[in-house]
Amino acid sequence: MTGNSGAGRELLSRRNFLVASGAVGVAGLAGCTENPSDGGDQGTTTGDSASLSGTINIAGSSTVFPLATQMKSAFQREYPDVKVNVQSTGTGGGFQNNFCPGNTDFNNASRPITDAERELCSKNGVEPVELKVATDALTVVVNNEAGWVDCITVDELAQIWSPENPPQRWSDVNADWPDETFNLFGPSQASGTFDYFTEVIVGEEGKSRTDYKATENDSVIIQGVSKNEYAMGYLGFAYYTENSDSVKALKVDAGDGCIAPSLETAKSGEYTPLSRPLFTYAAKSSLAEEHVAEFARFWIENSTSQELVAQNVGYVPNTEDEKAEMMDRLEAAIEEAQG
Amino acid sequence: MSTDARDAVEDGFGHVSRTVGTVFRYLLLVSTLVGIVTLGVLLVYVANDAIRPLTADPGWHLTFVLAFALPSLLVGGYLYRRDKSALFTGLNALGVPAVSLLFASAAAMLFVDVVPPLIWFAYVVAVAIPLVVLLATTRYSHRIPFLARVATLAAVTVASLGVVPGAIQSLPFVPQAWLVVAATLGVPVAGVAGTYADRRWGRRAAVSVAVAALVATVAAPFAGPTIGLDPLPATVLMALAGVPTAVYVGTVVVNQPERRVGLLLPLVVVAGALVGGAVVDALGFAGPQAWIDWQFLTSDHSNTPAEAGIYPAIVGTILLMVVVALASFPVGVGAAVYLEEYAPDNTFTRVVDVNISNLAGVPSVVYGLLGLGVFVRYGGMTPGTVVVGGMTLALLILPIIIISAREAIRSVPDSMRQASYGMGATRWQTVKNVVLPRSFPGILTGTILALGRAIGETAPLLMIGAPQIFDLPTALDARVGAMPLQLYVWATTFASPEFYTTALAAGVVTLLVAMLAMNSIAIVLRNKYQREQ
Amino acid sequence: MSTDSLTQDLTQRTENSSRELLARAFFFGCAFLSIVTTISIAVLLVTEAAKFFSITAPLVGVEGETATIAEFLTGTEWRPNFTPHEFGVLPLVSATLMITFGSALIALPLGVATAIYLSEYASERARSFLKPALEILAGVPTVIYGFFALMYITPALSTIFPDISFFNLLSASIVVGIMIIPMVASISEDAMSAVPDDLRQAGYGMGATKFDVSVGVVLPAATSGVVASFILALSRAIGETMAVTIAAGSQANMLNPLNPLGYFESGMPMTAAMVQLLHGDITGGGLAYRSLFAIGLTLFVITLAMNIVSDLVAARYREEYE
Numbered sequence A: 001m002t003g004n005s006g007a008g009r010e011l012l013s014r015r016n017f018l019v020a021s022g023a024v025g026v027a028g029l030a031g032c033t034e035n036p037s038d039g040g041d042q043g044t045t046t047g048d049s050a051s052l053s054g055t056i057n058i059a060g061s062s063t064v065f066p067l068a069t070q071m072k073s074a075f076q077r078e079y080p081d082v083k084v085n086v087q088s089t090g091t092g093g094g095f096q097n098n099f100c101p102g103n104t105d106f107n108n109a110s111r112p113i114t115d116a117e118r119e120l121c122s123k124n125g126v127e128p129v130e131l132k133v134a135t136d137a138l139t140v141v142v143n144n145e146a147g148w149v150d151c152i153t154v155d156e157l158a159q160i161w162s163p164e165n166p167p168q169r170w171s172d173v174n175a176d177w178p179d180e181t182f183n184l185f186g187p188s189q190a191s192g193t194f195d196y197f198t199e200v201i202v203g204e205e206g207k208s209r210t211d212y213k214a215t216e217n218d219s220v221i222i223q224g225v226s227k228n229e230y231a232m233g234y235l236g237f238a239y240y241t242e243n244s245d246s247v248k249a250l251k252v253d254a255g256d257g258c259i260a261p262s263l264e265t266a267k268s269g270e271y272t273p274l275s276r277p278l279f280t281y282a283a284k285s286s287l288a289e290e291h292v293a294e295f296a297r298f299w300i301e302n303s304t305s306q307e308l309v310a311q312n313v314g315y316v317p318n319t320e321d322e323k324a325e326m327m328d329r330l331e332a333a334i335e336e337a338q339g
Numbered sequence B: 001m002s003t004d005a006r007d008a009v010e011d012g013f014g015h016v017s018r019t020v021g022t023v024f025r026y027l028l029l030v031s032t033l034v035g036i037v038t039l040g041v042l043l044v045y046v047a048n049d050a051i052r053p054l055t056a057d058p059g060w061h062l063t064f065v066l067a068f069a070l071p072s073l074l075v076g077g078y079l080y081r082r083d084k085s086a087l088f089t090g091l092n093a094l095g096v097p098a099v100s101l102l103f104a105s106a107a108a109m110l111f112v113d114v115v116p117p118l119i120w121f122a123y124v125v126a127v128a129i130p131l132v133v134l135l136a137t138t139r140y141s142h143r144i145p146f147l148a149r150v151a152t153l154a155a156v157t158v159a160s161l162g163v164v165p166g167a168i169q170s171l172p173f174v175p176q177a178w179l180v181v182a183a184t185l186g187v188p189v190a191g192v193a194g195t196y197a198d199r200r201w202g203r204r205a206a207v208s209v210a211v212a213a214l215v216a217t218v219a220a221p222f223a224g225p226t227i228g229l230d231p232l233p234a235t236v237l238m239a240l241a242g243v244p245t246a247v248y249v250g251t252v253v254v255n256q257p258e259r260r261v262g263l264l265l266p267l268v269v270v271a272g273a274l275v276g277g278a279v280v281d282a283l284g285f286a287g288p289q290a291w292i293d294w295q296f297l298t299s300d301h302s303n304t305p306a307e308a309g310i311y312p313a314i315v316g317t318i319l320l321m322v323v324v325a326l327a328s329f330p331v332g333v334g335a336a337v338y339l340e341e342y343a344p345d346n347t348f349t350r351v352v353d354v355n356i357s358n359l360a361g362v363p364s365v366v367y368g369l370l371g372l373g374v375f376v377r378y379g380g381m382t383p384g385t386v387v388v389g390g391m392t393l394a395l396l397i398l399p400i401i402i403i404s405a406r407e408a409i410r411s412v413p414d415s416m417r418q419a420s421y422g423m424g425a426t427r428w429q430t431v432k433n434v435v436l437p438r439s440f441p442g443i444l445t446g447t448i449l450a451l452g453r454a455i456g457e458t459a460p461l462l463m464i465g466a467p468q469i470f471d472l473p474t475a476l477d478a479r480v481g482a483m484p485l486q487l488y489v490w491a492t493t494f495a496s497p498e499f500y501t502t503a504l505a506a507g508v509v510t511l512l513v514a515m516l517a518m519n520s521i522a523i524v525l526r527n528k529y530q531r532e533q
Numbered sequence C: 001m002s003t004d005s006l007t008q009d010l011t012q013r014t015e016n017s018s019r020e021l022l023a024r025a026f027f028f029g030c031a032f033l034s035i036v037t038t039i040s041i042a043v044l045l046v047t048e049a050a051k052f053f054s055i056t057a058p059l060v061g062v063e064g065e066t067a068t069i070a071e072f073l074t075g076t077e078w079r080p081n082f083t084p085h086e087f088g089v090l091p092l093v094s095a096t097l098m099i100t101f102g103s104a105l106i107a108l109p110l111g112v113a114t115a116i117y118l119s120e121y122a123s124e125r126a127r128s129f130l131k132p133a134l135e136i137l138a139g140v141p142t143v144i145y146g147f148f149a150l151m152y153i154t155p156a157l158s159t160i161f162p163d164i165s166f167f168n169l170l171s172a173s174i175v176v177g178i179m180i181i182p183m184v185a186s187i188s189e190d191a192m193s194a195v196p197d198d199l200r201q202a203g204y205g206m207g208a209t210k211f212d213v214s215v216g217v218v219l220p221a222a223t224s225g226v227v228a229s230f231i232l233a234l235s236r237a238i239g240e241t242m243a244v245t246i247a248a249g250s251q252a253n254m255l256n257p258l259n260p261l262g263y264f265e266s267g268m269p270m271t272a273a274m275v276q277l278l279h280g281d282i283t284g285g286g287l288a289y290r291s292l293f294a295i296g297l298t299l300f301v302i303t304l305a306m307n308i309v310s311d312l313v314a315a316r317y318r319e320e321y322e
Helices: A002-029 A065-078 A091-099 A115-123 A154-161 A193-202 A218-227 A237-242 A263-268 A290-304 A306-311 A320-338 B003-051 B058-082 B084-114 B117-139 B146-169 B177-201 B203-227 B231-255 B257-283 B294-298 B311-342 B347-359 B364-378 B386-410 B414-422 B427-454 B459-463 B483-492 B503-532 C005-015 C018-050 C069-074 C090-121 C124-139 C142-160 C169-193 C197-205 C210-221 C223-239 C242-248 C260-264 C270-279 C287-321
Strands: A054-060 A082-086 A106-109 A128-143 A151-153 A183-187 A213-215 A231-236 A247-249 A251-253 A275-283
Touching: A054 A065, A054 A091, A054 A275, A054 A290, A065 A082, A065 A106, A065 A290, A065 A306, A082 A290, A091 A106, A091 A115, A091 A275, A128 A193, A128 A218, A128 A237, A128 A263, A128 A290, A128 A320, A151 A154, A154 A183, A154 A193, A154 A251, A183 A193, A183 A218, A193 A231, A213 A218, A218 A231, A218 A237, A218 A247, A231 A237, A275 A290, A290 A306, A290 A320, B003 B503, B003 C090, B003 C124, B003 C142, B003 C169, B003 C210, B058 B084, B058 B257, B084 B231, B084 B257, B084 B311, B084 B503, B117 B146, B117 B177, B146 C018, B177 B203, B177 B231, B203 B231, B231 B257, B294 B311, B294 B503, B311 B347, B311 B386, B311 B427, B311 B483, B311 B503, B311 C018, B347 B386, B347 C018, B347 C287, B364 B386, B364 B459, B364 C018, B364 C223, B364 C270, B364 C287, B386 B427, B386 B459, B386 C018, B414 B427, B427 B503, B427 C018, B427 C124, B459 B483, B459 C270, B483 B503, B483 C142, B483 C242, B503 C124, B503 C142, C018 C287, C090 C124, C090 C169, C090 C210, C090 C223, C090 C242, C090 C260, C090 C270, C124 C169, C142 C169, C142 C242, C169 C223, C169 C242, C169 C260, C197 C210, C210 C223, C223 C287, C242 C270, C270 C287
Parallel strands: A054 A082, A054 A106, A151 A251, A183 A213, A183 A231
Antiparallel strands: A106 A275, A128 A231, A128 A247, A128 A275
């Protein structure tokens, strides 16, 4: 036992020696130095584009989420040192839990901000700057074999999806349609598509029949509709374009004849009422930081891009006029914030 | 019991039950293997998707077999027949560099991308100053009252942490990045290597080992560029992987001459890989079009599977694990020490006891709610950051650490405690000098296993609001993602057949390698520890 | 833990020095943290869930929309974001029950068989391979199990059952079953190892074979431990999150747990509903957000009760043989 504790003490004193000598060694080696202003940092890229660095946090609508990730990738090709985190929380969840408490710089939204949300934000000193970034077109899809229907009126859609006396069979809505049970698919609350569809079709946001297969996952809608001859579903135009072979998109008649969903008809406003604007809200105080301001400029600048918005995500790009308007609004906000 | 009845029973025992027994035995064996084999098959599938060995040229396969697989198997078989312990040594000599390289790479990532060496240096100095003070005051502990020492130490710590980092960062001249790392890692590593050598081979050997380790670490930044490594990672890899491997090999060579032959195995494996690589290059054979490759490991997430990578998730996982370990280890061990060494046998102790075993059974998603509620909603912290994620995961594995640490402490023989008390030691001295050193390997094993569990946890991170698309986290208050979270996002948000069999499979293999590395360390440690006891 | 008087005498003098007190206080604080954790969980879940139910909301001073306890516990629709809301937890419970039952069918027999093999038959060598392998079975992250179910098991199943849906409860049950085998096996094995050798010897002395002893002596003697392992494993299956979220789908279908065809359908267990609620378009203070805590509380109470019952059952075998 004596030996043991003796060894222990020896070990301890040896440790003392080692740590002490280590500290001396560190101090001695500090002689080999460099000037920190010469770029002791490893990120020693030059040029003005790389001079921006920082982190941008984005939350909000899952509809705008794919667009935001596209913009992030494109932006980072020019500014590799700016970090961008994107979270899909839903429009409301983003405002309530992230944007208004001041935790994020942008909040994506598939609908305009509500008064209650604006109030919550201003209570925390967060001032939202509304920027329209694209237009989304909802698409009603049926099975490829469903030869009896190519065009559907808004009234028929309302009848099918309304919670009051929802029809069980196709023939209940239109006598020309087969006497077969509906097999309905649609998004659940998370996608924001649901809110928008119920508002413009049924007439009240969130009001919908409930006996359909509701899912977060748009591929489930595509799959379900493509497998069942008497199925119908609705989803964002972006997802339809990815799967345009598997399912058939219906033309929609809002009283002015049948209009097929397409980038052109959505842009021209013909495809109504199922096209809607998509937004991102920037926090004005965040725009004071140059990397946030630059990202916002980049996004608006590219909101007219066919490649980024239409091809990669499937939304309708902004028009040049819209872009100019958003840019003016943004520059004014940036100036105010940085002023 | 009549004779007839007994005959019948014996018949039953003698004839029928032998078959039944054999069948039963194999049934049990099959049942035992069902789960393991199923997992094995699934692993083969996912490895096939991630590595795609069939996409390679036949020539590549031939070279692989002839230069690498066959020689390694032959040597392995030879060692197995000759001396199993030598084979074991050979496998260890492969495992030590592999695992230490993995962890050294993790450290190198932090130095390159997260902690600027200057800041690291500043904090090392800031922590070193109170340590020196601690050692100095320990020398004169008899003359200074305990509380005064604690107060001094606390004051020095606060002052040092408050002043030194800022002062160092504002110095007009600072050391080169690689030099900082070489000094701050090389010196402690040399110290550890020296202590190890001292225990085995005496003081003179210790000095030369320590000096050699230090020289190797300082030389690494100059040698690194010759093989295409930047100075900074070269230094870290040398200090944390090169030196330990060299020490292990040195121990085998010097102390276990009968096992030296085992070193043939790593030699053949490395030589086979090099020769095979050279041949494949020379003859222009194409290797497998693996999804898990350097590009995958070093890139950010992308919407296209071919460009997607997992690097930010790896760094996020490393940072989270650092926070989890720092937060849960001291508290877990402290609680275990209290329950085993201090706690009186009363109701409170029993409540704590039952409580801990129940906490271990609380679903992880509920811990996520706890983190969301306590840290984010009521604590006002930003959702989804490294700190919030790390602390939530720390709470999750705390009960596991406490339970395993208690077991380790319980296995310290009571006679040792009595002996310590007999020498006049106080309870704290007994804990510090006898119980903790003695149970340390067991505690470490339990902690590593618990961290291995934390590394795969996804639900708590989702609950505390970690972002789905994340970049490299560079600070404790940055939004963080982790490997399992990245897998979840790829499996749901980016659900598509392209992602399933490509980036996702590669990510699964990456996470499994990290998990298996931690588990294998723990299992090896435990086996060694149990043998020693 | 030292209760004997010699130690007490010896440590008495130094016990109250400030250094000893400081150390003791630190260790006590660490142990106390576990109690704080439990209390935080309980308080948080109860207060947040209280805001959800109409009967308790006035007590915590919350106005606005609420749901009744009866609606929550007996409703058969789970639609947190529809107008009108439906907060019936039964569809979620039905999916959880089915996965728990399905995984139990796999894990309980295999786990007990594994335990008997390891405790009674396996050689030391076999054990040294099998035990780490089982540990790895339990250590594979659950998100990876979910991926396996979706990616490999469901396609394999669909060659046998063409009607099976892409997300289904069967594949989820299979992977959850596999991941809880080690839990059943290790706890049952501990219980079997605790059975005194005397009993086995007595059995052999009667002329019994190893089979007779394993099944007729050891298994009955270890019953309480085996039962405890069952309860713990089932509680783990109930709380399992990622594997079922990925594999079972996100449609809160009301399923009949007694109908085996339900396993081919997709369903949304309680844990998956919690994950989905956080990603959904829910508002911070809204009813849907609070329903998260109501499910959390339900889950916590169920698993806690099962853990306590398992502790009580396990305590029996310890008393019997130790």
